[in-house]
Amino acid sequence: MANKIPVVEYSLCAACGVCVTACPFSCLELSKVGIDRYNKVYPVLASPGTCTGCGICAKACPVEVITMQVLAGVP
Amino acid sequence: MKAYTGKVLFVNLTTGDIHAETIPDEVYENYLSGVGLGAYILYQRIPAGADPLGPDNMLGFVSGLLTGTPSLVTGRWMAVFKSPITGGWGDANCGGTFSPAIKQCGYDAIFINGVSPTPVYLFVDSNTAVLKDATSVWDMDADAAEKILQQDNLNKKKPVVALIGPAGVKRSLISGIVNDGGRLAARSGGGAVMGSKNLKAVVLAGVKPIGCHDPAAMKTLSKELSQKMRKFNLPGFVKGGIFPLMGKMMGGMKRALPMDGAMAGILMKRWGTISNNTLGITSGDTPIKNWKGSVVDFNHSYYKHLNPEKILKVEKQKYHCYGCAIGCGGITDIASASSGEFTESHKVEYETCTTFGSLSMNKDLDSILYINELLNRAGMDTIAAGSTVAFALECYENGVITPAMADGLDLSWGNAQSIIALVKKMIARDGIGDVLADGVKTAAAKLGVTGQPYVVTAGGVEPGMHDSRFDPLLAIHFSVDPTPGRHTIGSAQYYDMIHLWEKVSWAPPSGAYLKADEYIPSDKLAVKSVALSCYKELVDGSGGCLFAMMLGVNHWKLFEWLNAATGWQKTPDEYMEIGKRIQTLRQMFTIKHNVDPMSYKISPRMAGVPPLTAGPNKGKTVPIEAMMKLHWKHFGWEEQTGEPTTATKTQLGLDTL
Ligand code: SF4
Ligand code: SF4
Ligand code: SF4
Numbered sequence: 001m002a003n004k005i006p007v008v009e010y011s012l013c014a015a016c017g018v019c020v021t022a023c024p025f026s027c028l029e030l031s032k033v034g035i036d037r038y039n040k041v042y043p044v045l046a047s048p049g050t051c052t053g054c055g056i057c058a059k060a061c062p063v064e065v066i067t068m069q070v071l072a073g074v075p
Numbered sequence: 076m077k078a079y080t081g082k083v084l085f086v087n088l089t090t091g092d093i094h095a096e097t098i099p100d101e102v103y104e105n106y107l108s109g110v111g112l113g114a115y116i117l118y119q120r121i122p123a124g125a126d127p128l129g130p131d132n133m134l135g136f137v138s139g140l141l142t143g144t145p146s147l148v149t150g151r152w153m154a155v156f157k158s159p160i161t162g163g164w165g166d167a168n169c170g171g172t173f174s175p176a177i178k179q180c181g182y183d184a185i186f187i188n189g190v191s192p193t194p195v196y197l198f199v200d201s202n203t204a205v206l207k208d209a210t211s212v213w214d215m216d217a218d219a220a221e222k223i224l225q226q227d228n229l230n231k232k233k234p235v236v237a238l239i240g241p242a243g244v245k246r247s248l249i250s251g252i253v254n255d256g257g258r259l260a261a262r263s264g265g266g267a268v269m270g271s272k273n274l275k276a277v278v279l280a281g282v283k284p285i286g287c288h289d290p291a292a293m294k295t296l297s298k299e300l301s302q303k304m305r306k307f308n309l310p311g312f313v314k315g316g317i318f319p320l321m322g323k324m325m326g327g328m329k330r331a332l333p334m335d336g337a338m339a340g341i342l343m344k345r346w347g348t349i350s351n352n353t354l355g356i357t358s359g360d361t362p363i364k365n366w367k368g369s370v371v372d373f374n375h376s377y378y379k380h381l382n383p384e385k386i387l388k389v390e391k392q393k394y395h396c397y398g399c400a401i402g403c404g405g406i407t408d409i410a411s412a413s414s415g416e417f418t419e420s421h422k423v424e425y426e427t428c429t430t431f432g433s434l435s436m437n438k439d440l441d442s443i444l445y446i447n448e449l450l451n452r453a454g455m456d457t458i459a460a461g462s463t464v465a466f467a468l469e470c471y472e473n474g475v476i477t478p479a480m481a482d483g484l485d486l487s488w489g490n491a492q493s494i495i496a497l498v499k500k501m502i503a504r505d506g507i508g509d510v511l512a513d514g515v516k517t518a519a520a521k522l523g524v525t526g527q528p529y530v531v532t533a534g535g536v537e538p539g540m541h542d543s544r545f546d547p548l549l550a551i552h553f554s555v556d557p558t559p560g561r562h563t564i565g566s567a568q569y570y571d572m573i574h575l576w577e578k579v580s581w582a583p584p585s586g587a588y589l590k591a592d593e594y595i596p597s598d599k600l601a602v603k604s605v606a607l608s609c610y611k612e613l614v615d616g617s618g619g620c621l622f623a624m625m626l627g628v629n630h631w632k633l634f635e636w637l638n639a640a641t642g643w644q645k646t647p648d649e650y651m652e653i654g655k656r657i658q659t660l661r662q663m664f665t666i667k668h669n670v671d672p673m674s675y676k677i678s679p680r681m682a683g684v685p686p687l688t689a690g691p692n693k694g695k696t697v698p699i700e701a702m703m704k705l706h707w708k709h710f711g712w713e714e715q716t717g718e719p720t721t722a723t724k725t726q727l728g729l730d731t732l
Contacts, residue, residue, distance in 0.1 A: 012301070014147065014301045014399075015395055015400075015402060016395055016398050016399055017397050017399075018175075018397065018398050021176070021397055025231050026233040038344065038345065038393055038402070039390070039391070039392045040395070040402055041393060041394075050231075060145065062145035062294055062297035062298075062301070062398070063147075063294065063298045064298070
């Protein structure tokens with residue numbers, strides 16, 4: 001497991017799915033609902049175990065709402 | 076870094092040869108990517124007279140120039156090919172997730188010719204491109220086959236698939252290519268081309284990064300749009316029940332005004348295209364009863380069943396194509412509508428609600444939801460299939476199709492159960508279904524009724540579900556686009572929303588004008604249609620979506636994104652010149668293949684000949700031939716024939732191709 005993982009600021013996320021496609025390991029998936037009244041589906045880190053912390057998803061996000069955050073307890 | 080890869084993959088299914096070619100920068104500067112790159116390759120590589128269903132036809136899968144860059148609503152792909160319906164240029168546009176997947180393999184496009192001796196699929200990732208055996212999935216529906224192909228090729232990256240269903244396998248001329256569980260590149264007959272090549276699918280699993288010139292500038296533009304989209308809302312108490320009244324008001328308006336495209340964003344975000352279900356019926360935008368009826372026939376007792384709110388009730392969640400901040404799609408629960416046969420489906424579109432609703436006089440919404448999924452799985456174009464059903468219903472009314480010919484089905488208007496049965500027969504090419512499986516033009520020829528008023532097409536293609544008698548600018552695009560009958564190119568409503576005149580020096584300002592003026596051929600109307608055609612080709616070269624285009628140039632900033640992505644620093648006028656080049660090349664393709672552009676003229680009924688006697692379009696006639704000629708003239712094409720002039724070809728650098 002990586003020492004950093006992507007964290008999405010959902011209030012600013014466009015639910016566009018760019019990050020999901022960008023991840024080379026398909027770690028992210030669109031499955032989080034219940035955030036807005038339209039029932040849009042937002043990305044979640046579904047496979048944290050395979051995430052390398054590479055930050056490709058964060059770089060790809062067109063609206064820069066993914067930050068790579070340090071996981072507590074992981075060196 | 077550039078926004079394009081500069082590489083294209085070529086696959087010959089006859090010889091098995093697979094190789095990449097480098098495309099010079101000038102090609103992108105002159106044609107963009109997407110449909111432009113497609114036209115550039117196909118014009119030169121498909122020989123004149125090639126059989127659309129033979130080895131010489133070339134099927135291209137093209138991504139957009141902006142796809143994969145940090146722009147928004149630019150993630151669409153297109154299939155490009157010689158159309159087996161018209162014999163001229165063919166293309167089909169689709170969302171889903173396939174467009175970025177092409178670029179992640181390191182290519183802007185994949186072009187496939189030849190015919191494989193046995194069923195195959197093409198697998199491509201960052202390092203390899205191979206043909207694999209598709210025998211076991213060949214006859215499967217698109218949904219089932221997509222899941223198996225994803226599973227079989229699962230490594231690190233979840234593969235993305237574009238494939239044909241049984242309709243394409245059976246070479247139905249109205250079949251399309253499916254992606255992401257039921258999004259279709261539906262039009263022009265691309266599914267039949269793919270089927271004729273014995274190619275079931277293209278499976279992509281590349282992970283290459285996609286670059287661009289100035290990501291920071293692109294993201295600034297994206298944030299601006301995303302922020303606006305968050306604010307494009309109506310209060311919750313406004314429900315779909317207001318649409319019939321809105322439609323009535325719009326239909327009765329004597330003057331047209333420039334509109335803010337934000338309205339399109341609001342409607343698409345909340346309801347999607349179904350927001351036009353009842354609005355279009357009362358305004359006059361929606362064709363009724365195979366184009367011979369009106370809201371007097373498909374009245375409130377019918378259209379109330381198509382209220383978009385009823386569809387939102389079964390919408391479980393929204394669906395966005397890749398890179399989209401609008402999200403007009405949805406995933407709906409259709410367990411009840413399909414009597415348990417299916418669980419869920421992509422939300423039905425307005426077009427499907429109309430061909431299988433008002434066009435067929437059908438008020439049974441459940442039947443439409445069910446048919447939608449049947450056709451998505453079969454990979455059949457719902458516009459063409461529903462239009463063909465409506466044609467068959469009128470043939471039944473006329474006695475052209477007798478009860479015996481209908482295999483015992485009661486094909487009276489609006490008989491939902493018979494319509495479902497007929498669709499199943501069309502998919503299976505069974506009995507009367509085989510007569511209808513290739514669309515209206517072929518069915519009319521088989522029934523010996525070609526040229527009759529109830530054979531409603533543009534150049535043999537079933538038109539999109541917007542009434543050309545309601546919007547003459549749309550009638551022009553139906554008739555002059557190299558893909559006739561296409562409702563996604565231009566209309567007066569689009570023009571008034573896009574505000575091109577604020578960025579393009581020669582696009583006429585809209586201003587308040589009399590609706591009645593639209594029915595009189597004029598230079599101004601022709602220049603508007605030229606501007607829309609050029610702009611749409613830019614959108615299609617970039618991977619943009621029609622619904623983003625409708626937001627207008629001040630919300631969805633295509634020109635600015637293109638400059639930030641490429642560093643070209645071109646003016647909007649220079650970009651429009653690229654659009655003109657692409658459109659002219661598409662037209663040159665059609666002419667090279669010996670198709671007469673005048674043959675794309677809409678059927679008399681669509682032009683109001685004779686005029687309707689009731690409803691908002693009562694008494695309206697569109698002098699379409701004169702309008703086509705004026706459009707051609709202002710495009711720099713021969714006014715009488717629609718053939719691009721030598722001067723225009725030279726000016727656009729197309730004379731040397
Ligand atoms: S950090 Fe890298 S591996 Fe992890 S989710 Fe983002 S792109 Fe995937
Ligand atoms: S790329 Fe950014 S805006 Fe798009 S879904 Fe991912 S986090 Fe949200
Ligand atoms: S607006 Fe709709 S069709 Fe267009 S890209 Fe977005 S989800 Fe797809």
